Each structure stands twice: as C-alpha cells, then as structure tokens.
Amino acid sequence: MPDTVPADSVGLVSPNTLHIPTPITLESGRSLAHYDLIYETYGVLNSDASNAILICHALSGDHHAAGYHSMKDKKPGWWDGYIGPGKTIDTNYFFVVSMNNIGGCAGSSGPKSIDPETGKPYGPDFPIVTVLDWVTTQAELADHLNIKQWAAVIGGSLGGMQAMQWAISYPERLRNVIIIAAAPKLSAQNIAFNEVARTAIKSDPDFHNGHYDEHNTLPRQGLGLARMLGHITYLSDQAMGEKFGRELRHGSLNYGYDVEFQIESYLRYQSESFVEHFDANTYLLMTKALDYFDPAAKFDDDLAKTVESITAKCLVISFTTDWRFSPERSHEIVNALLIAKKEVSYAEIEANQGHDAFLMPISRYQEIFKAYMNRIASEGKQS
Numbered sequence: 141m142p143d144t145v146p147a148d149s150v151g152l153v154s155p156n157t158l159h160i161p162t163p164i165t166l167e168s169g170r171s172l173a174h175y176d177l178i179y180e181t182y183g184v185l186n187s188d189a190s191n192a193i194l195i196c197h198a199l200s201g202d203h204h205a206a207g208y209h210s211m212k213d214k215k216p217g218w219w220d221g222y223i224g225p226g227k228t229i230d231t232n233y234f235f236v237v238s239m240n241n242i243g244g245c246a247g248s249s250g251p252k253s254i255d256p257e258t259g260k261p262y263g264p265d266f267p268i269v270t271v272l273d274w275v276t277t278q279a280e281l282a283d284h285l286n287i288k289q290w291a292a293v294i295g296g297s298l299g300g301m302q303a304m305q306w307a308i309s310y311p312e313r314l315r316n317v318i319i320i321a322a323a324p325k326l327s328a329q330n331i332a333f334n335e336v337a338r339t340a341i342k343s344d345p346d347f348h349n350g351h352y353d354e355h356n357t358l359p360r361q362g363l364g365l366a367r368m369l370g371h372i373t374y375l376s377d378q379a380m381g382e383k384f385g386r387e388l389r390h391g392s393l394n395y396g397y398d399v400e401f402q403i404e405s406y407l408r409y410q411s412e413s414f415v416e417h418f419d420a421n422t423y424l425l426m427t428k429a430l431d432y433f434d435p436a437a438k439f440d441d442d443l444a445k446t447v448e449s450i451t452a453k454c455l456v457i458s459f460t461t462d463w464r465f466s467p468e469r470s471h472e473i474v475n476a477l478l479i480a481k482k483e484v485s486y487a488e489i490e491a492n493q494g495h496d497a498f499l500m501p502i503s504r505y506q507e508i509f510k511a512y513m514n515r516i517a518s519e520g521k522q523s
Contacts, residue, residue, distance in 0.1 A: 148224045149216065150182040150207035150231055155247060158284050164277065170267035173256060177281050178247030179203050179239040182223060183231035185285070190520050192287045193229060194278060194314075195219065195238040196295030196302035199370075199426045200418060202246035205238035206231075221501045228510040229294070233517045237285065242277055243269040243425040251421035252353075264350025264421055271298075271433045275305045279313065291516055292316035293452075296498035297465065298426070301433045304473070308435055311451040316516055318509075320457045321498040323469035324443055324476070325434040330464065333373055334427040337366035341420050350421050363420045364411030371410050376461035376494030443476035450477070454484040455512050457505065459497040485512065 145151045158177045165171045180203050185192060195205050197218070206223035208216050222228040223236055240248040243266065251266040282290070293314045295303040300322025307317040326334075341347060344362030348355050384403040399405050439446040454477055458470035467488050477484040487508045491497040497505070 145208070148226050149220065150224050152211075153180050153182065153204075153207040153209065153217075155180050155203055155209075157247060158281060160277075160280055164273075166267055166273045167270045168268050172242075172249065172267070175242055175249035175277070176247070176253070177239055177242070177249075177277060179237060179281060180205065180207075180217075181238075181285075182206055182236040183234050185235040185287070189235075189285075189287050190289070190291060191233060191235050191517075192282075192285070192290050193234045193236045194282070194290050194293045194306070195223070195229075195236060196274075196278070196293065196299035196306075197238065197241065198295070198297035198299045199430065200414070200423075201299065202244060203238050203240040203248075204246070206236070219499065221499075222506075222509070228506055228513055230513065230517065233520075234291065234513075237281070237287075239278060239281055241269070241274045243422060243429070245419035245422040250419070251350075251425065252419055261353050262421075263353055264424075266421065266425065268428055268432075269425060270429055271301050271305050272309065274302055274429070275309055278302070278306070279310060282313070288313065290314040290316075291520055292318055292513075294318040294320070295322070296320035297322060297495065298430055298433075301430075305433075305435060307450045307452045307454070308446060309449075311449045314452050315519075316455070316512075317450070317452045318455045318457070318512070319470075319473060321459060321462055321465050321470075321495055322473070323465045324436060324446075324472050326431055327469075331431050333369065334431055337369050338424050338427060340365040340369070341424060344420075347420065350424075352420070358415060359420045360412075360415045363415045363418070363423060366423060367411045367414040367418075368407045371407060373464045374495045376463065376492055378461055378492040379494050379496075382492065443472060444479035447473075447476050447480045447482060450480070450482050454482060455509075456484060456486045457489060457498070457509070458487075459489050459491045459493070459495070459505075461492050462495045462497060464495040 155178050161174050204217040205219045206217040225232050240246040242248050243250045251262050255262045293303045293306040300319040303317050341362040344359035346357045347359040387402040436443045436446040456470050458467035474486045489505045491502050493500050
C-alpha cells in the first residue's frame with residue numbers, strides 16, 4: 141500500500157459477514173440449511189436508500205473491490221481504479237456494495253466452509269450453484285441492508301451475466317443495469333476451455349476427488365494449469381505481443397524445456413501466486429456456473445422474449461480484442477433489448493487488452509462509463 145492513502149481511494153475497509161439462518165433451495169434442487177455472505181461497502185447510504193450500487197464479481201473475483209484491508213496490502217481491491225471518491229463509480233455520491241458469491245472461497249459459504257452434517261469442510265460436496273442462485277442471495281443481502289431498489293447493478297464478464305440476470309429476475313429492484321464484456325450464454329468453445337481447466341484440476345494426483353483438505357495438500361499443479369489456460373484467454377494476441385513479444389529471460393536460447401521466454405515466466409508466476417489464495421473446488425464451481433448460464437433456455441431460446449421483463453435502463457460495453465466474450469456476443473444482448481423495445485446504450489471500446497480490458501484504466505472506457513454513472517447520479521438528485 142502507498143505510504144499515505146490516495147485521495148481518490150475509499151481507504152482502509154473491513155468486510156462484513158451476514159449470516160442467513162433460513163434455508164435456501166438452489167436451482168439444482170439441493171439446499172443449504174443456512175449460509176454466510178461476506179461483503180464490503182463503500183460510501184454512505186442516503187436516507188431513502190436510492191443511491192445504492194451493486195458490484196457483481198467475475199470468476200476469480202471476490203467482495204474486495206476497492207480500498208485496502210491493511211497498511212501492508214501490496215494492492216487495492218480488484219476494481220479500485222473505478223470505485224472511489226471522484227472515480228467512475230463515485231463514492232462521494234454512491235453507496236457501493238460488493239459481495240463474495242456463495243461457492244466462493246473468500247468468506248461466503250463455499251467448499252471450504254464446514255458442512256454441519258459432517259463437521260468437515262464441504263469440499264466437492266458443496267452443491268453446484270448458478271448465476272440465478274447468486275442473484276437470489278444478493279437480493280437477500282439487499283433486504284438486510286434495506287435496499288429496495290438498486291440505482292444500478294454492474295458487472296463485468298461473469299459479473300455482467302449476474303447483472304443481466306438481476307434485470308430479468310428482479311426488474312422492479314434496479315433502475316439501471318451495466319453489462320460489461322459479457323455474453324447471453326457461453327459458446328461451445330468457451331465451455332471447452334472450462335472443461336480443459338476442470339480436467340487439469342481433477343487430474344492432479346493431489347486433488348483426491350476434491351477431498352484434498354483431508355489429505356492436507358493442494359492440487360497446485362492442476363489449478364495452476366487451469367489458471368494459465370484462463371489467463372491466456374483473458375489476454376489478446378496483441379496485448380501479449382506488446383507486453384512480452386518473443387523476449388527471452390536470459391538473452392539466448394537454451395535448447396531445452398526450462399522456461400526461456402518471458403511469456404512462459406509470466407504464466408508460471410500467475411499460476412503459482414493464484415494457487416496460494418484460490419480454492420480448486422471453487423474454481424470448478426465457478427466455471428460450471430458460467431457453463432450453465434443461459435436465461436433464454438426458459439423462454440424457448442428467444443433472447444428478446446427473455447428480456448421482455450426488463451424495466452431498467454441498460455448500458456452494454458464490449459472491447460474490440462476480447463475474443464473470450466467478443467463484441468458480437470454483446471450485440472446479441474443489445475439486439476434482443478432493441479427488439480423488446482428496451483432503453484439501451486451500447487459502446488464498443490477500441491482496446492488491445494483482450495477480455496481483461498474491463499479491469500483496465502482505458503480512457504475511452506472510463507469516459508463513457510463515468511458519463512453514464514454521472515447521469516444516474518443526476519437523476520437520483522432530481523428525484
């Protein structure tokens with residue numbers, strides 16, 4: 141962390157945990173007798189709770205979206221560049237809520253939690269969860285915070301899918317929805333990437349069918365490979381070329397199988413750091429939630445019919461070099477909203493960072509996003 145808290149930072153923050161003592165029946169048919177939700181808030185909720193923003197995280201994200209947990213933190217929350225005083229999501233006006241989804245490994249109930257029936261961690265026995273399940277539990281959190289209607293629900297990637305599900309399932313509970321670098325469902329290629337990642341994890345000899353905690357070990361190799369694969373799909377060829385090219389670590393070829401190129405070294409580093417803080421069973425759950433997301437399946441695969449319930453104003457953003465969730469996938473969402481005669485704005489941002497662009501400080505992206513958020517704030521002040 142910097143020696144002093146930046147003026148545009150939300151500063152030091154502490155997470156909160158909400159215990160839900162009542163059962164929840166999940167979309168799979170299985171249930172949890174009770175569950176915990178860990179979340180953070182930034183800014184101040186106004187008297188009529190009309191300035192609340194929900195941030196939905198992506199596959200490897202969590203509740204820590206902005207600020208610092210301690211003065212020793214090396215990095216702030218994962219979307220700190222966009223949340224804070226004077227930033228795109230301005231905490232001088234908005235009250236921002238960010239939650240770790242159930243099935244996660246950052247404090248909400250998930251595979252690392254204790255199964256009350258066995259007294260041991262759930263591990264692979266934690267039930268499969270879906271985007272709709274996450275939205276249901278996020279609505280529980282909103283009830284606890286006395287937020288009847290969000291000023292906006294915002295998410296990128298898997299978070300954008302949650303934002304879209306919110307607008308479909310709880311139309312009266314949000315005024316705006318911002319869907320960034322997302323898709324109405326995964327392509328076969330994307331499902332294939334996820335299956336390769338899961339196979340890498342499950343093939344690790346230290347996986348033990350998901351019961352690695354009981355063997356006091358971690359499937360580091362398998363989870364690391366899954367992360368390497370995922371990271372490749374999050375970057376564009378252009379971004380990799382500009383950042384690493386064919387640069388060698390030591391200036392000359394070794395004619396062997398050790399790490400020689402800088403891109404190899406980078407991927408190794410990403411995988412090794414990831415396995416120390418992210419749970420393998422959670423990775424399996426999150427990728428399955430991605431695979432299963434397909435709200436139009438309940439509407440005869442008619443996306444326009446699916447979004448008919450939406451009353452929120454919509455902003456959809458895509459990035460030109462995002463090949464994981466290409467602009468064409470955002471076009472599908474926008475066209476369905478137009479057919480359904482919904483109010484929608486669309487921006488396709490020229491960016492070379494690939495799918496990860498939604499996390500990056502790209503000036504055109506910031507300008508459009510901030511202008512939209514300023515409109516939401518101004519409408520709130522007039523009401």
